[in-house]
Amino acid sequence: MKELALHILDIAENSIKAETDELNIEINEDTRENEFEIVIEDDGKGIEKEKLENITDPFVTSRKTRPVGLGLSLFKAAAQRCNGNFEIDSDSNGTSVKAVFEHDHIDRAPLGNMAQSIVSILLWDSNLELTYEHRYNENQFIFTTKEIKKELEDVKITDNKILNWLKDYIDENIREIRGGEFN
Amino acid sequence: MKSLEELRELREKVEKDMQMRKETNQPKIIIGMGTCGIAAGAREILKAVMEEIDKRDLDVEVTQTGCIGMCEKEPLMDVKLPGKDRITYGNLTREDVKRIVVNHVINGNVVDELVIARLAE
Numbered sequence: 221m222k223e224l225a226l227h228i229l230d231i232a233e234n235s236i237k238a239e240t241d242e243l244n245i246e247i248n249e250d251t252r253e254n255e256f257e258i259v260i261e262d263d264g265k266g267i268e269k270e271k272l273e274n275i276t277d278p279f280v281t282s283r284k285t286r287p288v289g290l291g292l293s294l295f296k297a298a299a300q301r302c303n304g305n306f307e308i309d310s311d312s313n314g315t316s317v318k319a320v321f322e323h324d325h326i327d328r329a330p331l332g333n334m335a336q337s338i339v340s341i342l343l344w345d346s347n348l349e350l351t352y353e354h355r356y357n358e359n360q361f362i363f364t365t366k367e368i369k370k371e372l373e374d375v376k377i378t379d380n381k382i383l384n385w386l387k388d389y390i391d392e393n394i395r396e397i398r399g400g401e402f403n
Numbered sequence: 404m405k406s407l408e409e410l411r412e413l414r415e416k417v418e419k420d421m422q423m424r425k426e427t428n429q430p431k432i433i434i435g436m437g438t439c440g441i442a443a444g445a446r447e448i449l450k451a452v453m454e455e456i457d458k459r460d461l462d463v464e465v466t467q468t469g470c471i472g473m474c475e476k477e478p479l480m481d482v483k484l485p486g487k488d489r490i491t492y493g494n495l496t497r498e499d500v501k502r503i504v505v506n507h508v509i510n511g512n513v514v515d516e517l518v519i520a521r522l523a524e
Contacts, residue, residue: 230441237469266416291438299520336450342437343449344467362490371410384457385413387450389405396404 221294224258224321229289231260231317232341236348238264238315243341247331247354249323256304256321256328267310268284275308275371278392295319302328329396335391339383348379353391361396363390428485429464430508435479437470443477444495451500452480463508476519482507486524493519 221225228245235243240262248257267275276296287379295317296306301326307318321328338352342365367375368386377383411445425449434449449467456463473479482503483489490513492503500516506512 225445227445230438233436261517294438294442298454320450332448333450336446337497339453340446340449340467343465367407371407372414375414375421379417380453380456380463381413381420382410382416384453385405385410387453390408392404 221299222329224256224298224329225334225337227291227295228258228260228284228334229337231295232337233264233344235260235264235315236268236292236341236344238262238355240264240314240348241353242349244351245338245352246352247334249354251323251357253307256323256324257318257319260318261314261316263314265280266292266315267308267402272308275373276306292302292317298329298394301325331394333391335387335389336395338390339387342386343378343383346381354394354397355361356399361393363393363398416496429462430485431464431481431483433466433468433471433481433483435469435471435473435477436467436502437477439470440477440479441476443474444493445478447497448478448495448500449481451497452504453500455504459504459506459509461504463473479496479519484508484511487511488524490518490519491522492517 221353232243232245242263244261248255276292277295278290299306299319299321302321304319309316337341341350342348348365350365354361360400365377372382375382410495417453424440432452434445434452436445452465471479473493478495479491479493480495481491490507492514494501495517503514503517506514
């Protein structure tokens with residue numbers, strides 16, 4: 221994947237398919253520790269124990285169209301390529317995926333268009349509650365659909381105009397905390 | 404910076420639009436968002452669709468689907484007009500999205516050279 225935001229979108233879709241009600245996405249960037257950490261946590265139905273051991277093997281998947289799944293395998297490989305690490309944990313109460321990258325590693329993909337990834341996740345299901353927490357050194361941005369939905373009253377968060385607005389809102393805030401950096 | 408105050412104003416506008424629209428006869432656009440689609444640029448296709456609908460103030464339902472097994476033709480997008488066949492377009496670019504929205508979604512003319520499958524109603 222060309223962007224870390226695309227990996228996040230892809231992994232979040234696993235959560236949605238696992239009947240998640242609440243999804244937490246956390247990004248912790250610490251340039252002094254040279255760390256770029258991504259955590260994706262859901263309260264979905266989880267991955268069976270036998271499957272979990274090998275879930276990052278491309279030939280282990282819960283999908284039905286064919287017996288190959290690439291999402292988690294690609295994300296793990298991306299982290300390992302950057303002297304990072306990858307962990308996945310799951311039980312019947314949910315799944316958590318954590319990937320850590322060396323922030324300045326030459327092979328680390330840029331964060332990319334995280335705002336568009338978030339609205340793509342929101343479009344899947346208007347009932348999903350998403351919390352997005354992004355820290356960049358001492359700065360942070362927290363976005364919660366609960367707060368947004370209070371403002372929206374009867375209007376759905378999946379309305380096209382609302383999503384386009386949210387995309388710009390999230391994008392501005394991410395740029396702000398990262399000092400306008402695109403990488 | 405955008406503020407939540409602005410979001411409240413937008414909500415009021417959307418509420419007014421909603422009262423004027425009937426959801427039963429909406430055209431539908433469906434975008435393939437499996438790992439294969441995402442890797443091939445589907446998120447940018449979705450972005451282009453969302454922007455085009457906003458710009459032209461269209462009443463269209465946009466949804467997403469997972470991998471449908473045509474990974475080599477991603478990014479994929481289906482258009483379903485009420486009472487018409489479901490048309491699948493493949494190998495799309497942002498420019499193609501504009502053409503499909505204008506010709507097919509607005510004017511009802513299928514963009515034949517981009518079609519990869521048809522599903523009769």
